[in-house]
Amino acid sequence: MSGTADTLARILIVEDEPKLAALVGDYLAAAGYAWQWVADGREAIPAIRRDAPDLVLLDLMLPGRxxxxxxxxxxxxxxxxxVMLTARVEEIDRLLGLELGADDYICKPFSPREVxxxxxxxxxxxxAPADLAGSMLxxxxxxxxxxxxxxxxxxxxVEFRLLKTLAATPGRVFSRDRLLDNLYLDHRVVTDRTVDSHIKNLRRKLEQAAPGQDPIRSIYGVGYKLELD
Known part of the structure; x- marks a missing residue:
């Protein structure tokens, strides 16, 4: 099932409620996006590998997976x-979903326009290339x-990917595990202290570029965030 041919991007909707999927799809098509729909969780990964969508709308509760x-x-x-879609609004679910790598989280019921x-x-x-806080970064x-x-x-x-990950959402705290997921393309097994070493090197290079400025904040027991105030 798809939207118009003249599109900005391709969206994969992974949702087991046909009416809801069709409603969201209609709004996506009206906005100029192409869209596809799968209803079974077991079909999601094969569809993503096959069609390489530009964004995935992913329901939390699905049959199969x-x-x-x-x-x-x-x-x-x-x-x-x-973007995760779900009726489960408990804080632990929200945090876990984002920790696993979701970019956003929308609770049902929601407005298709908001989606x-x-x-x-x-x-x-x-x-777009990241251009944060004017010309700062x-x-x-x-x-x-x-x-x-x-x-x-x-x-x-590795330092470039680390900075890019932190800069994607300034102010958001990233755990070491979450940062590790983005550092090595071969997903090698390393300790979470590896992140500390890369952070130290990145801070040194930022300090060399702008003495006295350190936009990376350490959150004790949690991880790191980037602040560009």
Whole structure:
């Protein structure tokens, strides 16, 4: 099932309620997006590998396989944006979903217009080079180049991915495990203290570019966040 041919991006809806999926799909099509729908959790990963959508709307409670398991496996091989849809509003579910790598979380019942607005914001953020707090920090994924206060940062590939992850959501606290998921493309087994070492090196290079400024904050017992105030 799909929307119009003239599209901005392709959205995969993983939802077991046909009427809800069709309603959201209609709004996506009206906004210029193409969309596909699968109702069984077991079909999600094969559909993503086959069709390479630009964003996944993922229900939490699905037949065959739940959304958290799908999110966990998806993050093992793809950084495609994930928006979770669910009627489970408990805080532990929300935190667990985002910890596994979801980019946003919308509770049912919701407005389809809100879903489309969230999708637009996420895709715009994902596609554009990061330009945060004016000219303070710029990250260009296409050229693999980052600057801080106009100074080019001499980053290793791992440090670049670390900075990119933190900068994707300034102010959000990332656990060491979550950061590790984004650092190594081969998903090698390393200790969480590896993140501390990379953070130390990244801080040193940011300090060299702008003496006296350290935008990376350590949250004791939790992880790290980037502040660009």
């Amino acid at each position: 739940n959304g958290l398991d799908i999110c966990r496996e998806l993050r093992s091989f793809s950084d495609v944006p994930i 489309v607005a969230r999708i637009k914001a996420i895709l715009r953020r994902a596609r 710029k990250i260009d994924d296409n050229t693999h180049r980052a600057t801080f206060h106009g100074i080019v940062l001499d980053l290793t590939p």
